[in-house]
Amino acid sequence: MARIALVTGGSRGIGAAISKALKAQGCTVVATYAGNDEAAAKFTEETGIKTYKWNVGDYDESKAGIEKVESEVGPIDIVVANAGITRDAPFHKMTPQQWNEVIDTNLTGVFNTVHPIWPGMRERKFGRVIVISSINGQKGQFAQVNYAATKAGDLGIVKSLAQEGARAGITANAICPGYIATEMVMAVPEKVRESIIGQIPAGRLGEPEEIARCVAFLASDDAGFINGSTISANGGQFFV
């Protein structure tokens, strides 16, 4: 039976590449999105991957959405917590709203996504939890006190879940992408982006597919002994 995979934020950017890579690997994939109906409809039309709309920052919405997916598609074996946002501002200008929006989506959103799926994985004695963190959770980043805090927090979630899930056949791992050519990075002012590319030894931005291939491996049955790890995919920009 094909494994069932849920990818949050899975219809655009890195998430879309992940959804497609898991499908190519033989999984039945479901992607969630928060607001862009048009992009989601186009994604489904192009890939045949079903999309569901909910706000990962809201526990009740996430739980109800996951119950709907599981009743319509089947029990979720693989969850990729990928949905994330930025609200960049230097700390002295950062508002409580910018702080809270990023915490809700990027950190609490991981709890809200994995928590309702976890008991079923424990019962079935199989699960793959993959969280998309960031290089900026490892090194910090000017104007990203909020984002870096969430991405560092995501690593704590994964390392703890790895210990709790191991005996139930569940692994939890993180990927820390560096700067990848997505809308999120293209939204950074061009001059700043050029200076960031100058700091990447590879001399270029990463491609979404380069992250998706890491996810596909961690999601596979072959990766069962990899647990609690962090894969950095950043073109050599930062070593842990």
Ligand code: CAA
């Ligand atoms: N290090 C040190 N100083 C910096 C800096 C940096 N990296 N970036 C900007 N500054 C300085 C500027 O030179 C400027 O200094 P002066 O005032 O002396 O000229 C000052 O900080 C900028 O202040 P502003 O008041 O002009 O800043 P702003 O309110 O307009 O904000 C910004 C601009 C939001 C910081 C913008 O520069 C920006 O978006 N920077 C990029 C932040 C970034 O890398 N975000 C990552 C997004 S991609 C992502 O998050 C995906 C992932 O996981 C990798």
